[in-house]
Amino acid sequence: MTSAAERDGDTGGRERDQISLSTIRRLSRYYRVLETAAEEDLTHISSNQLAERNGVTSAQVRKDLSYFGTFGKRGLGYPVRELRDEILHILGMDHQWPVVLVGAGNIGRAMIDYVEFRRRGFFIVAAFDVDPRKLGISYKGVPVFPMFRLPEVMQTHEVEIGIVAVPALSAQRVCNQLAESGVKGILNFAHTRLIVPPGIRVRTVDMSIEMETLVYVVNKNGSFPLD
Amino acid sequence: MTSAAERDGDTGGRERDQISLSTIRRLSRYYRVLETAAEEDLTHISSNQLAERNGVTSAQVRKDLSYFGTFGKRGLGYPVRELRDEILHILGMDHQWPVVLVGAGNIGRAMIDYVEFRRRGFFIVAAFDVDPRKLGISYKGVPVFPMFRLPEVMQTHEVEIGIVAVPALSAQRVCNQLAESGVKGILNFAHTRLIVPPGIRVRTVDMSIEMETLVYVVNKNGSFPLD
DNA sequence: AATTGTGAACCTCTTCACAGCT
DNA sequence: AGCTGTGAAGAGGTTCACAATT
CATH class of the missing domain: 3.40.50.720 (NAD(P)-binding Rossmann-like Domain)
Structure with a gap:
């Protein structure tokens, strides 16, 4: 039983002490938007766009993502496919x-x-x-x-x-x-x-x-x- | 359109500025416990009993209920049937x-x-x-x-x-x-x-x-x- | 003796605001 | 110039703790 003491390391990310349920639920929604964006061959997406399409603030999006690592490029936004796959991995949905x-x-x-x-x-x-x-x-x-x-x-x-x-x-x-x-x-x-x-x-x-x-x-x- | 400015009065209760979604969801669960308790012909129930059967604290139960009025008797608890009906009314479930x-x-x-x-x-x-x-x-x-x-x-x-x-x-x-x-x-x-x-x-x-x-x-x- | 009702403390999550990259 | 990442402030919800009541 690998208890809840795996704060840092693992995903190479700086996983926070405790991620909230709400954050996970939103991640799941961000994923959907990213899926669509990827299909539209969008290469980058801003926290703002991600936010609007989910009815949350852009700060919320950035904060949520920041718990798991730094995926964005300042001035540019987040790489769509990369972030999509990252979220898939975070959620544990990168396998059947x-x-x-x-x-x-x-x-x-x-x-x-x-x-x-x-x-x-x-x-x-x-x-x-x-x-x-x-x-x-x-x-x-x-x-x-x-x-x-x-x-x-x-x-x-x-x-x-x-x-x-x-x-x-x-x-x-x-x-x-x-x-x-x-x-x-x-x-x-x-x-x-x-x-x-x-x-x-x-x-x-x-x-x-x-x-x-x-x-x-x-x-x-x-x-x-x-x- | 009766806008959200019906703070006080109405139910005769001291309805608070803004009741949280969580409170409403819990109310819905308290109701279920009260339903069962009523079937068992229990006349009174304490915030503690209500809490235990819902996995929350007794303070939470009392606080939740206090938003809508004072239904309990100190030293005794809450009257089962009365509180049940009260919650039904609060939720708007007292009719079809x-x-x-x-x-x-x-x-x-x-x-x-x-x-x-x-x-x-x-x-x-x-x-x-x-x-x-x-x-x-x-x-x-x-x-x-x-x-x-x-x-x-x-x-x-x-x-x-x-x-x-x-x-x-x-x-x-x-x-x-x-x-x-x-x-x-x-x-x-x-x-x-x-x-x-x-x-x-x-x-x-x-x-x-x-x-x-x-x-x-x-x-x-x-x-x-x-x- | 038991239990409510509630202000205050506490904690958690969200938003602000801005320094720091690209 | 644009947008991220984040510490600090703010808002909101929960728990504490105790006076009030039966």
């Missing part, structure tokens, strides 16, 4: 990530269909479900297995990431099974807070909460930024 | 919200299937799609209409909230159509930043970003809280 999906319902299938996902280097090696009617058949090339095969499949494909797309009541059980099979990160769509052993990271996407915050701002004219 | 859904693909159908959604007072009055094969038939009681009927249906049902569950390339167009039909808030599942006229609020749920942040923390042992 095998993923298991638990729950072959609508959300599960939506994840399988999600082209952007595959394009980003995630590939779902298998789905798992308890519903016998879903087993055996494969959806868009993704086989659907019974739960008991989870540990085996995860080991074989060296899977570290799992998606939980089951009803709230089964979510914790599934989460435990993933944990036992050595998962490191879970994307949780269930309407529940998952309890996990230390070392495993969970990101919950809860559509009710998103809708409720939306309703709040619509209703009360709340004026904070939602994105 | 008709919603239109654009895109009857997997994510769209997942939203229709999402029981928690209906239970919270959102009901999808209709779905819209461009695929002729999907039109006419209804999914779980939700009719699927062609796009041109959007304005009419939104007017009839006085819909203020729309869900965008179409591919990235169509998202902005759909968003414009929603805007023209008088939408106030949009929940966007497309992998794009939507540009909207002022006054319309957009909440984007981008699964790629969620996965990428997850990968970052898994990969780099990032240690910030993900939830």
Whole structure:
């Protein structure tokens, strides 16, 4: 367990004590703009352009990037392709990530269909479900297995990431099974807070909460930024 | 247009200048705990209990609630049912919200299937799609209409909230159509930043970003809280 | 004795502003 | 002249700690 004491060195960059979640999320968005810019054969891009297309300030862009190194040229801006690849590396998206999906319902299938996902280097090696009617058949090339095969499949494909797309009541059980099979990160769509052993990271996407915050701002004219 | 100048009065509470997005999201979570507590016939609950079940501090809970009024009794805690209803009111969830859904693909159908959604007072009055094969038939009681009927249906049902569950390339167009039909808030599942006229609020749920942040923390042992 | 409500301290993230390169 | 990189200032959100209340 290489604990969080890898401050400097590694990427050759001056990685800061603690990068914020917001910075990482923005990096992910900068990447998209850079992807487009690269397709348009733009060679350089300024923090300003990057900022405008993301609804943030240019200082924010420069600060975010500065946590990881110095990629720009003063007077010129940032080299598009280079920065794009750099961000890819920072995010850890410079290689493929095998993923298991638990729950072959609508959300599960939506994840399988999600082209952007595959394009980003995630590939779902298998789905798992308890519903016998879903087993055996494969959806868009993704086989659907019974739960008991989870540990085996995860080991074989060296899977570290799992998606939980089951009803709230089964979510914790599934989460435990993933944990036992050595998962490191879970994307949780269930309407529940998952309890996990230390070392495993969970990101919950809860559509009710998103809708409720939306309703709040619509209703009360709340004026904070939602994105 | 009742602008954001309704600081005090209204709920009889001392509504603060600006409530943060985080506070609203937490409120939404407190509500869930209170719902459960009410089912268990608990009459009072302390900020501590509320905090523990949400992974926050008790001071945070008290501060969050204090923005909207004083609901607790010192030495006793908060009255469960009363606080539950109060939060429901604050969030604007004390009545039903008709919603239109654009895109009857997997994510769209997942939203229709999402029981928690209906239970919270959102009901999808209709779905819209461009695929002729999907039109006419209804999914779980939700009719699927062609796009041109959007304005009419939104007017009839006085819909203020729309869900965008179409591919990235169509998202902005759909968003414009929603805007023209008088939408106030949009929940966007497309992998794009939507540009909207002022006054319309957009909440984007981008699964790629969620996965990428997850990968970052898994990969780099990032240690910030993900939830 | 227990627990709230809240000003003040603290911490974290964002923006400013400008020196330093190209 | 243009634009980055960054220390310092500013804003915003969280936690502390304690008086007030039941």
